[in-house]
Amino acid sequence: MAVMTYAEAARLALRQEMQRDRRVWALGEDLGPEGGVAGQYLGLQSEFGRSRIVDTPISESTIMGSAIGAAICGTRPVVELRYADFGLCAADEIVNQAAKARYMLGGQVRVPVVVRQPIGFRDGMAAQHSQSTEAWWVHVPGLVVVAPATPADNHALLKAAIRSDDPVIYMEHKELWTRTGEVDPGAEPAVLGRAAVRRPGSDLTLVTWSGMLGDCLTAAEVAQTQGISIEVLDLRTLWPWDRDAVFASVTRTGRLLVAHQAVKAGGFGAEIAAEVAEHLFHALRCPPRRLGAPRTPVPHSRPLEALCRVTPAQVVAAARAMMTDH
Amino acid sequence: MSLPAGFPVERIHAMYRRMLLMRAFDEHAGWARREDRLRGSVHEYTGQEAIAAGVCAALGERDYISSYHRGHGHCIAKGADPVAMMLEIYGKAGGVCGGKGGSMHVADFSLGILGANGVVADGVTIAVGAAQAVRLLDEDRIVVAFFGDGALNRGPMLEALNWAKVYDLPVLFVCEDNGWSDRTPTRSVTGGPGIVARAEAFGIPADSIDGNDLLAVACSAGLLAAEVRAGQGPRFLHATTCRWRGHLALDRGLYRDPAELATHAEQDPIGRTRAWLLAQGIAPAVLDGDAAEAAERIAAAAALAEAAPCPDASELCTDVQDTGAPSWQ
Missing domain, CATH: 3.40.50.970 (Thiamin diphosphate (ThDP)-binding fold, Pyr/PP domains)
Known part of the structure; x- marks a missing residue:
């Protein structure tokens, strides 16, 4: 290594x-x-x-x-x-x-x-x-x-x-x-289309990828201190996306939250949420949720750009809301 | 019309037969489209046959060509099977692309035909990339990019000219200048002194010829292809020609000037080549036989295509991708 x-x-x-x-x-x-x-x-x-x-x-x-x-x-x-x-x-x-x-x-x-x-x-x-x-x-x-x-x-x-x-x-x-x-410099090529469980959990499945992974792991740690066990799935490949891994996790947790840095409207979170709703509706304890950027161009100014970001705090807040949404 | 000394008449005769096949193919394709016997866009090559015939005669089987929406003639000139092409434009099983591509996507990689293309100038960027592969793999091939005069106003075309020169790639650019950008006269939407000046502005040597003169095309393409093959970098052939039909088969041509259309017959590359072959002593009966043979081959291909089955529904989801194929869903 x-x-x-x-x-x-x-x-x-x-x-x-x-x-x-x-x-x-x-x-x-x-x-x-x-x-x-x-x-x-x-x-x-x-x-x-x-x-x-x-x-x-x-x-x-x-x-x-x-x-x-x-x-x-x-x-x-x-x-x-x-x-x-x-x-x-x-x-x-x-x-x-x-x-x-x-x-x-x-x-x-x-x-x-x-x-x-x-x-x-x-x-x-x-x-x-x-x-x-x-x-x-x-x-x-x-x-x-x-x-x-x-x-x-x-x-x-x-x-x-x-x-x-x-x-x-x-x-x-x-x-x-x-x-x-x-x-690992000698690592074999990854298998395209396989997600990775970056943190196991039992209450809620948090699906993310790319630059949001770090923030999601931070959020999961914070949530843990509040008694919420979040499983963080890193999709790694968006097409094909690892539906088996996502479905298996959501079947266990009954809750799906997707977080991405892209604009929420029409973002890939919508596809995941829709597939889960179509196929696992009866396994869900609450409606799937998505977090993404507002539908604006990305602004230059620091505080404005920050408003486009999905933060760990927002992820925790969404998770808390989902835990009480029956 | 004049040929270098020693240029075999038989070679011109062979190109003439190819032209007859192209003409018969597209005269049928256009008719079949207007009669609703097949679907989609059909862009007839009628009137421009000398360019494909003369240029492809300078190529070997290993050489690559890329083409554009008016691409049937280039495929036939490079040796594609008219039956597989006919099945393709009818969307039938056994078509050269399995019936999935149609008229604008005829291709045959076994003959170095990288495909007609539905997006103007995209075949040209593909051609310079093919030349880069030839260079990288140290292969003995050259690449010809066929395109129309309309392509000269698309950005990727200009990028590709620059690209070919920057990397000194083995590409022969062949501009088939029929004067039309779809249904708009190209000169009415083109700034500057014109096509040849644009090629020369990138430092690419260009030759401008009468593209309805098969001998002129064969001579010029032969010289330019030899220079490209010798590693002298890209070359540009500007061949003026006439588009006898509409932009596509269903084009009613209301914008065409009857006086211009009337000039086509005397420009006819097939008629002009026939006259030259007769003057070389080929018997009229031989040339009539050539025309009859081409007509018969195309009629037989058309009959076969009309009767052939369509692709099976199971073909819908094949050849999309290996990873994440539609069946995965």
Whole structure:
């Protein structure tokens, strides 16, 4: 085991996959000397050369389109889009080409591409650099959507994403880049679609992912002191999401709370709550609840941005309300 | 029309036969769409056949092509089976894409055909990426991106030109300039001196030719493809042509000038090539036989497609994705 940051863990995964398979390469803006916005590519260009760690023009459509062309012609590109917000500049290529090519061409081809587009608030970067767009991609048939919450997962899930023959939207969280944790450098790729129980509990199932995991664990600790035992489930992969794990937990606890940093309306919490309501209605002790951001663009000003965040206190308050809601 | 010395007449004759097949295919496809015998968008290539025929004649089976919505001709020129294509545009089982793609998504990866495409210019970004894969895997292939003049006003097209030059990729860009961006004259929505100047602005050498002249296309494409193959970087072929039909089969063409339409017959690449072949001493009966054979092949393909079964309902959820496939739900 080694202690490393979330960014270093991803760099290790990419490095290992590039050493293992010469068809793996990465492209995006500023990957070379700067090593990407968070140093997640640092040193890789010196090791693998400019043809496998490719610095590109600011041309998101063609970064994505060329990666698709390269993927259908025998390589395994890792696309760096820097911010999920810029993923929208490549949305046509992701949705209309990458996600559909295999299906609409009758299974003639796979599109093994990883699209890294980090989500979430960080340091007052405002409305065009802070969005959490994970639910948008979940809506698109053909895509796998991954959102790692820990350094170990950013290693094992990125390996899995690179080995996937399906296109993977890989959404790191910008506030996690510098977080440290234990990573097993020899870890096998994670299995996509498996959630992790980050804290066991018996009264309430709290489903979360990505940057909200830490706050949810804090909330669960606080709730414990108030006599509420919260089970925290980290989804890790949003599509496919681990319905079995969520259903098993909710069947035991009878309560479902979903917390995410994305806008609540139309967020992925809605899908989880709806599935649980459809299939486990009679096992529920109270209605499912969701916590997410208000439906506003993300503001720059610190106190305004803070109002968009789901806080541990809000999670605890929601849990308390659910415990008394019969 | 003139050819380099020693260019075999038989090669032009073979391209001519391909053009006849393209013409017969799309004349049927357009008719079948207007008669509601098949569904979806059908964009006829009629009148533009010399470009696909002349360019693809410069390619080997390993070379890649990407295409756009008016893509049947490129597939046939690269060697695709008209029967599998016909089944596809009819949405039938056995179609080259299993009936799931239709006219705008005909593709055959076994022949390096990376697909027609329903989004203007998206095939071009895919083409430069294919060239990047060729480079990365150290393969002996080149890539041709076919697109229309309308594509020159989409951002990804301009990005892709820049991209190809920046990385010096083995791509031949082929602009089929029929003058129309869907139902709008391209010149009425295009700033600056035009298409060739745009390619040259990125430092990509360009050649501009009469795309209705098969010999001109074959000569120019042959030279440009050879330069690309020799590692000299991307090249751009601008071929002017005529779109005989509407943007798509159901387009009533109310915006077309009858005087322009009247010029098409004399521009007909098939008629012009036939005249040239006759002048080379090919017997009229041979050329008539070529036309009859193409018509028969397409008629047989159409009859087969009309009678073929549709895909089974079980195909609905196949080939979406492995991880998180629809059946998972």
